[in-house]
Amino acid sequence: MKTYLPIIFLLLSFTGFAQDLRKSISINQNWSFAKDADHKGIKSISKWQQVNLPHTWNAFDTMDDEPGYYRGIGWYKKRINLNQAWKTKSMYLYFEGANQETEVYLNGVKIGDHLGGYTAFTIPLRSAKFNGADEIEVKVNNRHNEDIAPLTGDFTFFGGIYRNVSLLVLDQVHFVDDQYASNGVFVRAEKVSKQQASVVVNGNFINRANTVQQLTIATLLSTNDGKKIGEAKMQVSARLNQAIAFELPEIVISKPNLWSPSQPYLYNTTTRIIHTKTGKILDEVKTSVGCRFFSFDAAKGFFLNGEPYKLIGASRHQDFAGMGNAVPNHLQVNDVKLLKEMGGNFLRVAHYPQAQAVLDACDRLGVLTSVEIPIVNEITESEAFSNNCKQMQVEMIKQNYNHPSVIIWAYMNEVLLKMRHQKDPNRKLIYLNNIALLAQRLEDLTRATDPTRYTMMSNHGDVNGYVNAGLVKIPQLVGWNLYQGWYGGKSEDFGPNLDKIHAQIPDKPLLVTEYGADVDPRLHSSAAIRFDKSLEYGMLYHQIYINDILKRPFVAGAFAWNLSDFSSETRSETMPHVNNKGLLTLDRKPKNTFYLYKAYFNPKPYVKIGDGSWNWRGATTLDQPLQVFSNASEVTLFVNGKSLGKKDVLAHITNWNVSFKHGKNEIKAVAWVNGVKIEDQSVIDFKLFPHQFKQHLPFHSIHILMGSKRQFIDPKQHSIWLPSQLYENGSWGNIGGEPFKVKSTSRQSYGTDSNIKGTANDPIYQTQLVGLDGYQLDVPKGKYEVTLHFAELMGNGIQSMLPYNLDSLIAVDKIIPEQRIFDVYLNDKLIINDLNLAATHGVAKSVVKKFECLVADDKGLKLLFKGIQGKPVLNALEVKRIN
Incomplete structure (x- = not known):
C-alpha cells in the first residue's frame, strides 16, 4: 500500500531590507585560538594563535604517522564592537556547528x-556592555563522551568551531526558536497534486x-519571477516576554509547478511580523518554496509527483x-554540483547533519536528500545519551524542515556493528532491547515532529x-549497507x-544506502x-552494482559510498x-x-576517455587497454x-x-547523439620500459615493486613503479x-595495507618478496x-613494545615471527651488512639504502x-642511469 506525502518546503534566508529588519552579521574573522590540553582554563593560556572561522x-594531526589526534579542549576568543543602537534590539550568537561540547561566555560569564x-545552536546575548570591550569566549571539546553520539565511526571527529558564526540582531518582537535554533517559521503542504x-x-x-x-x-x-499568488494573515495580541505559536490559513496554488530534480522550481515566500497600528514591519523571513509529492512502495520503489523514479546518488x-x-x-556547494554533474538525483547526507549551504544547493539544483543524526555503530544505555539523541533529532528536523530536497529523516547507521556484551548473552539481549527502545522513541518523535x-x-549486512x-x-524505510x-x-x-x-522482508521499502570499493x-x-585498491577493480565492482540496481524495481534507490574520499584517522590502507x-x-578530482x-x-550527450587521471603511463609493451565512457550508441577512437574504427557502446x-x-x-574519442557531434581529447605520456635490454631503447631508469601485481604511479615524481617479474636472460x-x-x-x-611510517608513498613498501636469492638487471655498460x-x-622477537597491527603487520594467529638478519651484495661487493630491519628501524617503517655502481662489462647489475x-x-x- 502506498502512502503519499504531499509537501511544500521553505528555505531559510536571513535577509533584511531598508526598514532595519533582522541582520545576520558574520563574525568569522579575527579570532584567537589555543588548546587547553591540561584543562587549566582560559586564564592559564599565554600564547594564542590568530585564526579565522571556520576552523x-x-x-x-589526523594525517600524520602518529596514531591518534588531539581530542580535547580548544578555546576561542574575540573582541566585538556592538552598535549602541542595538541596545534596544534582541541579539543572538548563531553557531552553525562546533564539535562537540560547546560553552559560550560573554565577558567571562557563561551565557549558554x-x-x-x-547541528546549529543559538545563544542569547543579553548582558553586553556596548563599550567596545565586550569579549566572546568559546570553549569547545571534541573528547570522547559516552553520552554524546557518535561514539565510534569510520570517520574523523574533527574538533573546533568548524562552521560559520553570526551575530543576529533582531527587533524585540521577532520569530524565534530558542530551543532548536531554527528561524521559527515552518511550512507544510496539504493536498498537493x-x-x-x-x-x-x-x-x-x-x-x-x-x-x-x-x-x-x-x-x-x-512565483519565482515575483508575481503574487496569494497571502495569508492573522492578528495577535502579545504580552511582554510572551512566546506565541501561530498557524496561518492556507494559501492555494492552482496547477503548481512541481519541484523535481529535472525541474527544481522554487516559489518565493515572505513571512512578516507587522505592528498592526503603525504598519511597521518588525521581522521578516524570506524563503523559497518547492512543491512536490512522493511515495515509497515495497515492490515498485520510489514515486515522485506520481511517476516512478529511481533514486541514484552518493553519500557525503x-x-x-x-x-x-x-x-x-x-x-x-561544489560537491552538490559535482553530484549533479555525474547524473545523481539523490544525496545521502551522512552520517550527520551538514551545512545549510549543502541543502540550499540541493534545493536549487534539484537533488533529493536524506539527513541523519550520528548514531553510528553502537549506543550508550544511559538516559543522557537517549536525551541527547532526541535533542539532535529535533534540532535536525527543525533546522532543515524548510528544504524541499529533504524527503527522509534517519537516525541510526549500522548500530549493531560494534556489538557490546558479546560474551554475556543475557546482557547482550538487554542491550539489543535498549537499542530497539531508543529507535522506537526516535521514530515516534520524528513522526510527531514532521x-x-x-x-x-541504515543497517550493515547482518x-x-x-x-x-x-x-x-x-522505521518506514530500511537502508542496507552492502559490500559483497x-x-x-x-x-x-x-x-x-x-x-x-x-x-x-517483502513489506518494507528497500534502499541500498552504501556500497563501494577502495580505489x-x-x-x-x-x-x-579484491583489496588491491586498483582503479580497475573499482570499475568492475561499480559496473556490477549499477546494473544489478537498475534491473530491480523494488530497489527504490542506491547511493555509492562515497561521493569523495574522506578522512578516517584510524585507517591504514594505501593512503593512510x-x-x-x-x-x-x-581534493575532489574525479x-x-x-x-x-x-x-x-547524466542525460546530456557525453563521451569521456578513461584514465584521464592516469595520463602518465608506462609498461614493457606498447599495446595497452583503454576505456571510453559514453551514453552514445557507438564511439570512434x-x-x-x-x-581505430567504431565500436558499439556496451553498458556505457x-x-x-x-x-x-x-x-x-x-x-580523441568521437560520438554522435541525435545528430550532434561530441568528442573528448586527452594526451597520454607513455613510457616504454625495456623487457629485453637488447631492444636498444634508451635506458634512463626503472622503478620496481616486489611481490606486487599492481602498478603504482607517483604523481609528484612522475615515476611509474612496475610489478616485478621472474628474471629472464637479457x-x-x-x-x-x-x-x-x-x-x-x-x-x-x-602485501599488507598497514601504514608505513616515513613515506607518503605507502604502496612502495606494502608489498615485498620474502626469501629472494637475488635480483638481476642486464643493463648496458x-x-x-x-x-x-x-x-x-x-616484526621480530626483540622489540616487544612495538604497536603491532595484528590484522596486517603480523599473522592474525599472533605467532611472533623469527628475527630477520641478512646481507646484501651488489656485483659481488658487500653493500649492506647484518641488516636487521625491525631491530634497527622498527616495524612498518620505510628504509632507503642508496648506492652507486659502475657496470664495465656485459654482466649488468x-x-x-x-x-x-x-x-x-x-x-x-630503483635503478637510475647517472650519465
Missing part, C-alpha cells in the same frame, strides 16, 4: 552551552518589548583535503541480526543478496583482484587515514568511477591522428587495445622469493644509482641476498 585544530557536533497545492505556514515568535503588542502575522506567496562526508571539516561554503517525510535506518532485534519493523565483493564474498553476490533481503587512483592492475571509496579524491556514473546517469563503455608510442600520445627480474602475504586472512592475497627500499612487515637468520626481504628497487 579545526585537527586539519593536519550546547551538546552535539553537527498536479492540479493544486495548499500551503500552510506556522511557527513561533516572541514579544520582548516592554508593552503589549498588537501584531499581524502575514505570509506572501509569489563534509571534510576536504588540507582543511579537515572546516570547509568554506563554496566548496560544499509527519510529512519518511523515516529510515540481515538476520537486525530482523531478530526487531529493528527492521520500526569488498569486505566479503564476490561482487556477483550483490544482486542475489538483494533478492534474498527483499524476499525476507587509490595511483594504483592500476591488469589482473585486478583516508577512506578511498570515493568517486572523487579528497576518478574513472565518477566518469562511469556520468555516462550512465583516434590515436595520434589514426582512426567501449574497451580498446591501443598501440601507444613512446612519448606523448594524442587521443631482461630484469627477481631470482627466487615469494610475495609477502598476511597469514590466516582472506582480506588480500598479497655505464654508471648507475641503485636504491633499495625496505620495510619490515612482520646483480644483487645477492644472503640470510644470516630468517629470510631476506626486498620491498622495492
